[in-house]
Amino acid sequence: MTTVPFLDVPAMARWVAHRGPEAVIGRLVDALAADFARWPDLDKRARIASHSRDGVIELMPAADDVTYGFKFVNGHPRNPARGYQTVTAFGVLADVHNGYPTFLAEMTLLTALRTAATSALAARYLARAGSRTLALVGAGSQSEFQALGMRAALGITHLRVWDTDPGAQAKLARHARALGFEVHEATSGEDAVTGADVITTCTADKANATVLTHDMVTRLARPGVHVNAIGGDCPGKTELDPAILRAADVYVEYEPQTRVEGEIQQTPDLVVTELWEVVAGRRDGRRGAPATAGPGEAFARHAGDRRTPDDTTVTVFDSVGFAVEDWTALRFVRDDVPAGFLRHLDLVADPEDPKDLFSLVVAAQEDDRADAREALDRLMGLAGRGHVDALAHR
Ligand SMILES: NC(=O)c1ccc[n+]([C@@H]2O[C@H](COP(=O)([O-])OP(=O)(O)OC[C@H]3O[C@@H](n4cnc5c(N)ncnc54)[C@H](O)[C@@H]3O)[C@@H](O)[C@H]2O)c1
Numbered sequence: 001m002t003t004v005p006f007l008d009v010p011a012m013a014r015w016v017a018h019r020g021p022e023a024v025i026g027r028l029v030d031a032l033a034a035d036f037a038r039w040p041d042l043d044k045r046a047r048i049a050s051h052s053r054d055g056v057i058e059l060m061p062a063a064d065d066v067t068y069g070f071k072f073v074n075g076h077p078r079n080p081a082r083g084y085q086t087v088t089a090f091g092v093l094a095d096v097h098n099g100y101p102t103f104l105a106e107m108t109l110l111t112a113l114r115t116a117a118t119s120a121l122a123a124r125y126l127a128r129a130g131s132r133t134l135a136l137v138g139a140g141s142q143s144e145f146q147a148l149g150m151r152a153a154l155g156i157t158h159l160r161v162w163d164t165d166p167g168a169q170a171k172l173a174r175h176a177r178a179l180g181f182e183v184h185e186a187t188s189g190e191d192a193v194t195g196a197d198v199i200t201t202c203t204a205d206k207a208n209a210t211v212l213t214h215d216m217v218t219r220l221a222r223p224g225v226h227v228n229a230i231g232g233d234c235p236g237k238t239e240l241d242p243a244i245l246r247a248a249d250v251y252v253e254y255e256p257q258t259r260v261e262g263e264i265q266q267t268p269d270l271v272v273t274e275l276w277e278v279v280a281g282r283r284d285g286r287r288g289a290p291a292t293a294g295p296g297e298a299f300a301r302h303a304g305d306r307r308t309p310d311d312t313t314v315t316v317f318d319s320v321g322f323a324v325e326d327w328t329a330l331r332f333v334r335d336d337v338p339a340g341f342l343r344h345l346d347l348v349a350d351p352e353d354p355k356d357l358f359s360l361v362v363a364a365q366e367d368d369r370a371d372a373r374e375a376l377d378r379l380m381g382l383a384g385r386g387h388v389d390a391l392a393h394r
Contacts, residue, residue, distance in 0.1 A: 003344035007105040011341040026152040028117035031332045039276035046257035056234055060323035068094045069327040071107055077204035086204045091330050103334045112142050114329035116149030119228045122317035124153045125278045125285030127226035131197035132157050137189055137211055138203035139163035139172035146200050160184045162192035194220045200228040201239045214243035224311045232263045233320040242266040248314040251275050253322035262318040284308040
């Protein structure tokens with residue numbers, strides 16, 4: 001029998017608690033950096049998105065020549081008002097050589113971890129050295145993970161939080177203080193971004209919203225602020241004033257997908273840089289590749305026609321979430337999680353003779369008959385087998 005290890009929601013939460021969420025995100029950053037550095041070797045495509053009036057359901061595949069993976073994920077901004085999560089997900093890994101699934105996991109928690117780790121990876125290269133204050137606009141499910149990611153990457157100590165829902169804002173402030181952050185509960189988006197070194201927007205609204213204006217970024221935040229925009233991730237769902245994009249250096253995950261889904265759907269001609277190019281050392285970020293970048297250092301550096309951001313340049317990471325990040329996160333969990341956290345599912349129909357799939361039905365029919373006989377035995381309460389058999393064959 002071929003069984004598939006399965007990490008369910010309680011086990012994923014227990015693994016994160018066991019390792020520590022910030023430590024998990026920090027190690028995921030390194031795992032992402034290693035995979036981004038071999039980007040040209042990976043099988044990549046824009047996700048398949050099924051849009052409806054209320055939201056979107058997406059399939060996100062990625063692979064190398066050993067391991068295939070995909071994530072099923074939804075995005076429904078009006079869900080919390082009905083008691084559901086905005087984003088839920090699960091994912092699968094499979095062996096490329098035979099196509100058999102090898103690992104199955106919940107990915108709602110894992111998506112929050114990998115999104116925070118991707119934001120942290122971008123910030124590692126793009127945020128100004130010495131960044132300590134993070135403005136978080138949007139205090140929902142992703143927000144605590146985002147704060148921890150920025151602390152792991154940059155040493156963020158101060159949070160300025162703003163959400164239009166006071167309950168969500170209070171929830172984030174409570175968790176963040178318990179995690180050791182100094183927290184300012186802002187009275188507006190403007191208040192939140194004042195003096196910020198980094199701004200993360202993680203709001204959910206199925207609209208071309210303006211969560212940040214050009215003025216907020218260039219006048220209220222610190223010069224050379226890094227904007228980590230994760231909530232604009234669908235056609236017609238954006239957070240930034242397009243004037244910010246035109247004034248900034250903009251980095252994306254996978255340009256063909258981000259052109260359709262990201263902030264840059266508002267600025268079709270804008271030249272952008274894919275983050276992997278910076279990680280691999282082919283393009284300049286604001287900061288040089290840190291020592292942990294490893295394999296990326298093997299690539300030749302060529303700055304091309306793009307400038308190197310300095311301490312006054314506004315940088316934007318226009319994040320929509322890309323399949324490679326989920327594939328990396330799934331492989332990371334698979335390799336790290338202790339065996340005792342897993343259940344095993346009999347998910348693959350795998351008969352002894354690979355051409356005799358029907359043998360599974362035949363065996364089940366035999367089991368079914370035996371069960372029926374046993375049930376009948378119990379029902380009749382009869383001791384004599386012969387009498388029960390006679391009844392069974394009527
Ligand atoms: N880029 C990625 O990889 C990635 C990954 C996961 C989620 N997301 C996106 O990130 C966003 C946040 O996800 P979530 O799971 O935290 O959602 P959530 O619904 O739990 O939280 C969103 C919060 O934004 C607040 N909000 C809405 N409009 C606002 C505004 N104008 N100003 C301030 N606050 C506002 C809401 O009150 C809510 O508390 C969603 O849009 C989601 O699609 C992106």
